[in-house]
Amino acid sequence: MPELPEVETVVRGLRASLPGRFIREVRLGKTDFIDDPVALTERLPGCRIAGVTRLGKFICIGLDPAIEFKPNGSVASPGECLNLIIHLGMTGQLTVRHPGDQVAGHTHCFFSLDDHSELRYTDIRRFGRMLLVSESGLAAFQNHLGAEPLEITLEDFRARFGSRRARVKALLLDQSVLRGVGNIYADESLFRARIHPARIAASLAQKQLTELHRAVREVLTAAIRLRGSSISDYVDAEGNNGEFQLRHRVYQRESKPCVRCKEKIRRMIVAGRSSHYCPRCQPAPRTQKARSKKIKKA
DNA sequence: CTTACGGCCTGGGTGC
């Protein structure tokens, strides 16, 4: 499941070989996850890859327009710069291969490059997404995304969470609040910050928001260092697994002992997602029932 | 406006 650390690892891998390459040819298989497949086959050939960046969980491949040589020897006015935006969904893989390499099942896109390598997109479930946008389209696209978790200041973090009545887990997963955090790193961050996933964000103490801000950045940084978490299908741009799944403290560790207190890790649905937590280290929010009881008592 | 929730996309894994 590619989240920020996995996507960052893929991007760093792509950055090692793609910039400067020209796209020769685009071949597509199934295209139902591509906004405008025809635009890819028509506009990408001849483009030069300028750079690869990450926007939350999205990969952005910046493209300089194809140069057209007129019959009279002059060079046509170049078109506008384009950006190929790719979301890996749950099972998407973006890898650089040699054309002769065996093609993995469910490989739907082949981008032939001028150094005789091939960028391939493989996606078993096709929950991924691919679209081509202009420079202005890229700006509009970015407007829908929240803050970058590795760059957000404590002040901004407090502002985005402290005023909200939603559950903290839902906000961590909301890409318009923070870009790039998914289910794994939300659970791991909450555990490290000792905050229960169902807590109302606005009810958290300033100290807890500070802890969460720190935990999110620490977990993401540690995961990038280990090249991401390989749970099911994730591989980097060279096709290698990550290692951070070995360091998960709560995610997919239901009924295993907490690494801090030995209590059994529990799983519950919060914000429609499986949420893993330690019931002792991450105390549950007070329920309505418990609150009214308390009021009666008082 | 904010929040909650259900449904949808697809196919691998599981259990009978």
Add this chain to the structure above:
DNA sequence: TGCACCCAGGCCGTAA
């Protein structure tokens, strides 16, 4: 061996 079912993450529509 086959088959029904569950589940994953993101997104969108709807309801309160």
